[in-house]
């Protein structure tokens with residue numbers, strides 16, 4: 001069980017200087033060509049800016065949560081990090097090299113960066129046993145000798161808290177929580193240093209969720225994993241992730257240490273998210289008014305200005321960019337709510 | 343709060359439900375006063391949706407024992423399906439987790455709402471249309487006339503759920519069942535929808551049963567709470583009483599799993615709910631309970647009052663041989 005408990009046996013990280021960020025996004029833009037609604041039979045397309053000037057740095061060994069309203073671009077950002085989507089503008093780097101190049105170059109990227117999908121069941125072949133599902137990446141990446149595969153599968157099952165006999169079952173015979181564990185075991189099989197997860201614990205009941213959260217946190221610590229975690233649950237973000245990036249309409253509007261940002265949000269949208277999170281016996285907060293604007297029809301100036309309780313006249317004119325806010329934070333707002341001491 | 347005969351809206355007594363040989367619900371008791379909101383909580387598979395669907399009489403292939411008395415309608419379980427059709431929508435209605443799946447993708451949302459209004463209230467088309475515009479405005483849909491002609495897929499998840507709320511409340515039911523109405527939505531939209539449901543049911547003096555996963559949300563939105571484990575009610579009562587002074591070990595476990603912001607010390611519970619063919623005869627939590635006694639696995643604990651002097655089935659009750 002050695003490799004699962006420490007990163008000592010991970011030789012691939014040696015060629016990388018420890019200081020280089022795992023991922024760095026510089027002014028990343030992703031435009032999808034879509035047909036506008038009510039365009040009838042016209043074939044004309046318009047650009048939908050799913051990511052718009054995204055700046056993000058993910059250092060080795062950190063855990064970062066991506067949060068934000070549905071449609072804010074979280075999954076698109078993840079697809080860019082995984083090299084599945086090429087940005088249409090800006091630069092997306094993995095250890096200093098463009099992600100798409102790193103991905104095209106060989107198996108190292110695929111081996112090093114593992115993904116757990118939101119729809120864990122859909123991502124697993126229903127005709128394969130759990131053992132075969134986990135053995136597949138072991139073989140594909142030549143992780144262990146052939147005669148060691150069975151033993152390694154058993155280790156992985158144990159590590160994610162599944163009984164050994166689960167190996168003989170099919171995904172259809174497993175509960176929602178068990179299926180997520182299989183997906184995590186499969187992701188860990190290639191001995192990645194980065195784990196990327198899209199809503200990996202949402203839709204589960206609280207007991208199963210608690211089991212998976214403690215598992216993920218243990219894995220992150222024991223294996224020194226870098227974790228990029230999409231969630232819309234701020235409690236989950238605060239438990240699992242050192243850093244948080246809050247997205248609104250294709251842009252990161254605030255980043256920083258999770259506890260600092262959630263204790264004293266600087267961006268009014270972060271504050272609204274914070275206020276909307278359920279809290280024991282607190283009166284239900286006044287919700288944010290209005291709807292998220294269409295990404296095809298952004299308001300002028302700040303994109304949050306149509307709903308922002310703190311908006312000033314200049315907010316409709318100037319589009320705030322994500323800028324330094326104290327030592328460890330960044331915010332995209334003309335009138336931040338707190339002072340940049342932290 | 344002592345309940346008199348007249349302000350009780352719903353009383354479920356000893357509801358036991360089988361699917362084949364599996365006992366999905368085991369002697370479930372609950373009661374609800376007019377104007378109250380009640381939260382049903384518990385781990386996946388506990389039977390929360392089954393209770394709601396049984397009350398709506400929308401379950402196939404289930405055998406039901408026990409009663410569910412709705413004021414003025416008698417026992418729902420002994421009504422004919424024709425009588426039930428007449429009650430649905432008018433006396434009780436339901437909202438589902440996945441509004442997108444509950445709406446018919448082939449028809450505009452306006453047509454679906456207007457059909458409900460005409461069928462249940464016998465309105466003419468223009469009357470129903472005016473009522474529909476009105477309802478859309480009430481559920482906070484701007485630009486109601488234009489939105490009525492939208493198909494479900496043209497609306498966001500939050501908008502779809504507003505449409506479901508409008509349809510469910512169209513005929514002023516006095517009981518609304520909302521099965522995880524917001525778990526597919528993000529927190530800002532969740533707050534909007536829950537507040538909307540609360541204010542509209544309050545305005546109408548209606549009662550509401552929420553199926554929820556989130557205890558903190560239950561504490562904010564409900565008067566009473568029923569904690570279920572594997573088809574048994576383990577604890578119920580006023581929400582503050584149950585959550586602050588819980589007696590049942592499972593309620594503690596459920597509380598300990600809530601990941602509040604800033605929390606660093608999560609301890610996950612061990613194990614899982616046993617499969618139906620391995621369910622203990624007595625307390626179903628006994629396979630995982632840290633306080634289990636020898637008798638627990640064979641002997642089902644009855645509901646006991648937490649405050650015997652105050653008493654009353656509507657007050658705080660729990661079912662445990664070795665309470666905290």
Ligand SMILES: Nc1ncnc2c1ncn2[C@@H]1O[C@H](COP(=O)(O)OP(=O)(O)OP(=O)(O)O)[C@@H](O)[C@H]1O
Pocket residue numbers: 032033034048049050068069070071072073074075076077295
């Ligand atoms: N392949 C695509 N083609 C066209 N538009 C797309 C595509 N993928 C995403 N979009 C659009 O880009 C925006 C961002 O979508 P994305 O899925 O990244 O959001 P998200 O934050 O992950 O939302 P959710 O919380 O609902 O998963 C949305 O407006 C979406 O409709």
Ligand SMILES: Nc1ncnc2c1ncn2[C@@H]1O[C@H](COP(=O)(O)OP(=O)(O)OP(=O)(O)O)[C@@H](O)[C@H]1O
Pocket residue numbers: 205361366384385386387388389390391392393
């Ligand atoms: N159509 C069905 N056929 C057979 N068993 C079923 C069916 N629907 C539900 N069950 C079983 O009934 C039990 C209760 O299920 P139910 O859906 O009511 O749980 P729940 O508390 O709503 O869970 P969740 O939080 O996952 O929605 C479970 O053991 C489930 O497997």
Ligand code: SF4
Pocket residue numbers: 267268269302303304305306308309310311312315320332333334335336
């Ligand atoms: S720039 Fe103005 S509108 Fe935008 S978030 Fe800041 S205060 Fe609100």
Ligand code: SF4
Pocket residue numbers: 590591592625626627628629631632633634635638639643661662663664665
């Ligand atoms: S009855 Fe026994 S097993 Fe059940 S919760 Fe109480 S102590 Fe635990």
Ligand SMILES: [Mg+2]
Pocket residue numbers: 074075076
């Ligand atoms: Mg997404």
Ligand SMILES: [Mg+2]
Pocket residue numbers: 390391392521
């Ligand atoms: Mg359910």
